[in-house]
Amino acid sequence: xxxxxxxxxxxxxxxxxxxxxxxxxxxxxxxxxxxxxxxxxxxxxxxxxxxxxxxxxxxxxxxxxxxxxxxxxxxxxxxxxxxxxxxxxxxxxxxxxxxxxxxxxxxxxxxxxxxxxxxxxxxxxxxxxxxxxxxxxxxxxxxxxxxxxxxxxxxxxxxxxxxxxxxxxxxxxxxxxxxxxxxxxxxxxxxxxxxxxxxxxxxxxxxxxxxx
Numbered sequence: 001x002x003x004x005x006x007x008x009x010x011x012x013x014x015x016x017x018x019x020x021x022x023x024x025x026x027x028x029x030x031x032x033x034x035x036x037x038x039x040x041x042x043x044x045x046x047x048x049x050x051x052x053x054x055x056x057x058x059x060x061x062x063x064x065x066x067x068x069x070x071x072x073x074x075x076x077x078x079x080x081x082x083x084x085x086x087x088x089x090x091x092x093x094x095x096x097x098x099x100x101x102x103x104x105x106x107x108x109x110x111x112x113x114x115x116x117x118x119x120x121x122x123x124x125x126x127x128x129x130x131x132x133x134x135x136x137x138x139x140x141x142x143x144x145x146x147x148x149x150x151x152x153x154x155x156x157x158x159x160x161x162x163x164x165x166x167x168x169x170x171x172x173x174x175x176x177x178x179x180x181x182x183x184x185x186x187x188x189x190x191x192x193x194x195x196x197x198x199x200x201x202x203x204x205x206x207x208x209x210x211x212x
Contacts, residue, residue: 006051017183024201042138050094076115080191105211148181148202172207
């Protein structure tokens, strides 16, 4: 059966918290700090549509684990996926089409890095980000908790952020600006993923996708 993909757009905020030391080498298309990586990837759509289906203010969250350099083409990431339970049936279908890569756009390329899907579910996803990029967080109560504060140091001017332009390992597409952070919470217990840590790497990147 041929699926008719309508024109679609989605833009918003993405961040992760992961096992790597700061800065996560994966963002530079290198092998993870410890040879393998585990992390939480959180997405908030500020504005989006899939045809005439609005996607504004909806969230998605992925839990991932892989070994080796994900960008070298020799390994794949195992994922668990959660979508916003507030989405109606048409919105749920649209989110799954976009994030699976079936609707084209950047996520069709990213989907080539995915191995096993350990589960897909709908849940209450709480996503927060400060306007000045001083902190960001996401939570699925009892299952996933990700919180980070912007990275700073003695030579960071007040109110300024530590950023990388055009990182070669951007998880949301080319031409990115990554703002670095320190994970203060990185906790997962769901879909056969389980860990609890703090003080490791985090980064925020805005995304802007369209397709098909």
